[in-house]
Amino acid sequence: MTVLARIALLAAALASAGAAAQAPPSAEVCAGCHGKDGNATLPGIPVLAGQTSRYLYLQLRDFQEGRRSNEQMSPMVKAMTRDDMRALADWYSKQKPAPQPFTPDAEKVRLGQLKAAETLCTMCHLGGFMGQNEIPRVAGQRYDYVVKQLGDFKARRRTNDAGNMTSVSNTLSDADIENLAHYLASL
């Protein structure tokens, strides 16, 4: 690599580091549903604040390439470049998740925690459900979103994880899903 190329790379790295501190322009559109800082308050919309950058980026890419689809999301990502996606993913990953207005039911939380331990969720989602690699953070995720996703995996409406979550959710009853969603929202 030439010295010039290295300087250019360095400059690009500095620019992207700087950009992460303030919201990328396209985040304004996202804010309509996902909230100003990724703390969604609308039903069925996931919290993005504090999600892992890797996961957010891969989901945006999957929406664009049709491996995941959603009436609202699919058109939003159509014109995005990979750099747009990375900038959004980096920025949301650095936002702080806010406490949720949802009040979990204590008994459901207890049962959900037991089911989570039995199902070995943290083998992939990591201790504290913080996520790693391509596996998302689900700690503090919205109750209704978790219920919808587990249902979608189970029914093969969502398959962009190559079926790993389908085999997991096949072992869960509707009550299990309800309890797990309470538990995760409580974290």
Next chain:
Amino acid sequence: MHRKDSMPGRFALLAPLVLFALGAQAQSEISGQAAATGAPVPKNISVSQGQLDAAGRDAANFLHSNMSYAQTRYYPAAQINTKNVGKLKPAFVFQTEVLESMETAPIVVDGIMYLTTSYNHVYAIDARTGKEFWHYKHKQGPVMTYCCGPNNRGVAVMGGQLFMGTLDAKLVSLDAKTGKVLWSTQIADPELGYSETMAPVAVNGKVLIGTNGGEYGIRGFVKAYDAASGKELWSFATIPDKGHEGVWAANDATGRNMLRDIAAEKKQLADKGGDFYKTLGGGVWMAPAIDRETGTVFFVVGNPSPDLYGAERPGDNLYTDSIVAIDLNTGAYKWHYQYVAHDVWDLDAVSPVILTEAKGKDGKMRKVAIHGGKTGHVYVHDRATGELIRFSQAMVPQENMWVLPTKDGARMLPGANGGVEWSPMAFNPKTRLVYAANLHQPMTYHVEQAAYPGGKLWLGGAFKVIPSEKQWGRLAAVNVDTGKMVWKVDTEQPLIGGVLATAGGLVFNGEGNGLFRAFDAKTGKKLWEYQCGAGVNAPAVSYSVRGKQYVAVAAGGNTQLDFKRGNSVIVFALP
């Protein structure tokens, strides 16, 4: 494997090479930088092509990750031998700053050792004293995708340059004296599952490298780069765009029926076409062997993607699970021989090819290419044609082969890690024995329909260890002229890492429990052992400085089998 044993194991996922636990643990990436820190090596490093060609007879240096282009790992020094090995003691321990899986084969040039760690750090140290000269940390790109730990298996050297493949799928050349980056080339897109853990091979101005990614739906390759510029010279696709359906083989290389529904596969191909070749896998995990006389490159190709779900990839899936020979100058195909057609067990081909001579069926010596498979067989091929001359008796138990994976799981032995994993074998031409590190891991094979997930892990099911069944390892010595297993040493844990043989009549092999051991090459009798304190899951090397022979091995444990991690290379010598 105690940890795995305790898991019900829904996701005790294995990879091509391996065992991959999706959520084994958080691995904080050790951050890197573009330049090396420290001081230059206090001498000029220059390795000629003549030295590289003669590396198999070089009792001072260790110039290739598998010692020579023939990859016999039979080191010619005999100062340390069966009579005195009992006195072998650590000369020094070199601690790296990376506490994670170590699979490195250190390269030693003129008393300087180059070793690598997980996350692509490189150290240049004094091979006699352990003194550190420089330290290079590769700055990874935003996406790294690896199934089986953030490993690296070492550098290649040529002239005054080092070459290393990186987890973010780059080939980097460093100045061997200073650690300075000379050039860096993007080999393939890491977002699509390409990554590099293998040591490249440097030859005649070229650098050869394959790719990981058989668990991510890549299309595999071996590429050659110009050593001076980093420019790509040729690329051989391990999955041909046409003809990958092959000959619709009903049996494996040993003649056992693989229970394929060939009629259904043919219909699927006719109805849906063969476009899936773009994501059919076929990684090349280990350094190729090179026959300089004929200008031929030999390597084995890993599993098809997805590992367990075969319904949407009809045909033999050439050249997955095969040994392949190509032209060194052009990358043109010469021949292939497939061990397992339409693999749905990940019992693929990973351990690097060895070039030597062995008896033909008529008793006359022939030039051969040898591979130790995950199936547990050593395969001996004619080097010019690929003809399978013989396969050895099974080195580990085989049961229920080839039962098809099911939704609830079908038990079959060997488990998906082998047999012989990526671990290089060693061959002693005097004993006629090839030494292979084997695993025994009873598993069930589970299949699940799975569409291509765009560069994310793509197994199409799961491999699960059976908690109630004991796992163990076996160092096996197989006569290449007869295919008979002459001796075996069973170990507490499955073996992964690789073997070194020496002219001192010794075989060195490490274990996950930290033991590094020397055996009598003829009998398998244990002659020496040392407790390294962390898993010894890397191939040992040997070299001499100022007339004194050393044996070096990394003790960093292993991600794939979750053996205790360490961060050190331990170097042994006689007192």
